[in-house]
Amino acid sequence: xxxxxxxxxxxxxxxxxxxxxxxxxxxxxxxxxxxxxxxxxxxxxxxxxxxxxxxxxxxxxxxxxxxxxxxxxxxxxxxxxxxxxxxxxxxxxxxxxxxxxxxxxxxxxxxxxxxxxxxxxxxxxxxxxxxxxxxxxxxxxxxxxxxxxxxxxxxxxxxxxxxxxx
Numbered sequence: 256x257x258x259x260x261x262x263x264x265x266x267x268x269x270x271x272x273x274x275x276x277x278x279x280x281x282x283x284x285x286x287x288x289x290x291x292x293x294x295x296x297x298x299x300x301x302x303x304x305x306x307x308x309x310x311x312x313x314x315x316x317x318x319x320x321x322x323x324x325x326x327x328x329x330x331x332x333x334x335x336x337x338x339x340x341x342x343x344x345x346x347x348x349x350x351x352x353x354x355x356x357x358x359x360x361x362x363x364x365x366x367x368x369x370x371x372x373x374x375x376x377x378x379x380x381x382x383x384x385x386x387x388x389x390x391x392x393x394x395x396x397x398x399x400x401x402x403x404x405x406x407x408x409x410x411x412x413x414x415x416x417x418x419x420x421x
Contacts, residue, residue, distance in 0.1 A: 266306070267308050295324060304359070305321040306321055327414075329413075330365070331368065331414070334369070368403065369418070370401075374399065383404070385403050390416070
């Protein structure tokens with residue numbers, strides 16, 4: 256039986272790469288490569304210092320990554336993918352990873368985190384909808400799924416434009 260006390264959270268390292276990729280394959284399948292957010296991640300690597308894994312023993316059961324990007328000329332982070340092994344969903348692992356990601360981003364002086372995801376999941380975690388067409392991603396995206404978390408006062412003022420690598 257899984258006990259949450261057995262889950263260990265730590266910064267992501269290169270040793271986690273294969274397991275995180277396998278988790279993403281299991282959770283999202285090959286269709287994830289066609290998604291607009293994945294295209295952004297192909298342009299620039301994620302920042303390991305702002306990314307975390309959840310493990311039980313030596314098995315990676317969850318991961319969240321953050322990628323330094325800009326929206327127009329404004330530096331922000333792109334969050335994702337957030338992935339939790341299907342057998343471990345609903346236990347709070349994803350929410351804990353999200354909280355850790357926001358905390359470390361804030362501590363690093365980042366102003367905002369952008370993601371493409373489900374409003375019902377992310378809005379209770381502090382994310383807000385972006386106005387329609389405020390952010391232009393490389394590829395089609397349902398604008399209702401583009402969300403942002405401000406990390407500093409005024410972080411959302413004038414936040415608009417094309418998502419590009421920093």
